Amino acid sequence: MFSSLASLQPRQLAAQVLNFALVLSTAFMLWKGLSVFTNSSSPIVVVLSGSMEPAFERGDLLFLWNRGLDTQVGEIVVYNVRGKDIPIVHRVIRRFGGGAAPLQLLTKGDNNAADDTELYARGQSYLDRQKDVVGSVVGFVPFVGYVTILLSEYPWLKTAMLGFMALTVVLQRE
Amino acid sequence: MSDTKISPHSLNDLKNTTDDCLANYLRSLSFVQDNSKLDIRLAVGYAAVVISAVTFAADYKLGWEATKTGTAVAVVAYAALNAVYTWWMWMVEKGMVFEGVRGGKKVSIASKTKKHDPTYYLTVTTSSSSQPIQLQCPFTTWFTQDGYFVAQPFQQWLASSVAVIGEADSKNAAKSEKDELFVSEAERNGTTSTSGADASHAKGTKRGKKKS
Numbered sequence: 160m161f162s163s164l165a166s167l168q169p170r171q172l173a174a175q176v177l178n179f180a181l182v183l184s185t186a187f188m189l190w191k192g193l194s195v196f197t198n199s200s201s202p203i204v205v206v207l208s209g210s211m212e213p214a215f216e217r218g219d220l221l222f223l224w225n226r227g228l229d230t231q232v233g234e235i236v237v238y239n240v241r242g243k244d245i246p247i248v249h250r251v252i253r254r255f256g257g258g259a260a261p262l263q264l265l266t267k268g269d270n271n272a273a274d275d276t277e278l279y280a281r282g283q284s285y286l287d288r289q290k291d292v293v294g295s296v297v298g299f300v301p302f303v304g305y306v307t308i309l310l311s312e313y314p315w316l317k318t319a320m321l322g323f324m325a326l327t328v329v330l331q332r333e
Numbered sequence: 334m335s336d337t338k339i340s341p342h343s344l345n346d347l348k349n350t351t352d353d354c355l356a357n358y359l360r361s362l363s364f365v366q367d368n369s370k371l372d373i374r375l376a377v378g379y380a381a382v383v384i385s386a387v388t389f390a391a392d393y394k395l396g397w398e399a400t401k402t403g404t405a406v407a408v409v410a411y412a413a414l415n416a417v418y419t420w421w422m423w424m425v426e427k428g429m430v431f432e433g434v435r436g437g438k439k440v441s442i443a444s445k446t447k448k449h450d451p452t453y454y455l456t457v458t459t460s461s462s463s464q465p466i467q468l469q470c471p472f473t474t475w476f477t478q479d480g481y482f483v484a485q486p487f488q489q490w491l492a493s494s495v496a497v498i499g500e501a502d503s504k505n506a507a508k509s510e511k512d513e514l515f516v517s518e519a520e521r522n523g524t525t526s527t528s529g530a531d532a533s534h535a536k537g538t539k540r541g542k543k544k545s
Contacts, residue, residue: 184385192408200397
């Protein structure tokens with residue numbers, strides 16, 4: 160298999176490597192394009208916990224929209240806790256301000272007993288719509304995201320998958 | 334005979350190996366290869382990859398908020414380059430496997446295969462004739478049953494069908510005289526290639542009948 164790779168002309172080798180690079184870069188740029196379109200840093204997220212059951216379950220894939228910042232009570236938003244980089248999917252139960260004043264939100268998981276004040280960063284008792292929220296949920300696909308939960312829980316799977324992808328693309332012509 | 338063995342049932346392998354051998358053959362006949370079309374494709378492709386790599390680095394270092402506008406521009410540029418790349422491959426290169434000059438005569442060869450049809454289709458454009466020539470030949474003509482490429486019948490086919498190549502390789506161009514020699518040589522190399530050639534002849538006639 161590798162001998163066929165070695166026998167390639169330099170230009171053919173460059174074209175082969177380009178094939179692989181284009182697969183990766185296209186995937187990345189599609190993701191970034193979706194980010195630009197939705198104005199969200201991560202327009203697709205996977206639900207990691209059961210705190211929103213029965214609305215969303217672990218492994219559900221959520222599509223986010225972050226244009227039109229006037230979030231209403233009852234909307235489900237994804238936010239990042241300041242200082243931590245874990246996205247949390249919860250429902251808005253209160254809103255303060257809005258209009259000229261910055262919009263502030265209080266959230267709670269449907270399946271949780273208490274609201275999220277405990278989860279927020281120290282000294283923070285509400286979310287800043289503009290700064291903290293990644294987007295509102297506008298659609299979802301159940302269960303599809305379970306693969307990424309597996310990937311994050313078993314990191315070696317990631318390496319194996321990436322290596323396998325690289326190998327097939329480089330070794331296969333067209 | 335080349336020493337690499339391929340699966341004779343994989344159309345992709347048959348085509349790729351033949352494409353490589355075609356370019357090697359023409360280079361050996363002192364055709365000067367012109368790679369400009371492939372070079373342009375590579376340049377466009379790598380430019381797109383560099384844009385995406387820079388976007389990735391900027392995003393990794395500065396975060397989403399700081400790079401928003403830049404990312405939007407990069408996405409548009411990437412999409413445009415990718416469109417050019419695809420257009421170039423489908424509309425300009427069109428499966429081109431060799432382009433070159435010999436003695437002031439240009440030749441450009443594009444190859445293709447059709448699904449589930451083990452036939453090699455060539456479109457040959459030369460500077461001497463205005464119309465491109467369409468050629469076709471079953472792969473069994475130059476592949477043995479166990480997947481070895483045999484250069485002689487392949488080169489003979491090309492040299493006798495394309496005038497510019499025939500001029501460069503007069504030995505192979507005189508087809509009828511060489512035919513017998515090819516069979517005896519094939520027999521020396523093992524019976525498998527003879528049966529392969531037989532099969533190809535049978536197929537060739539069938540195809541001919543269908544056409545007429």
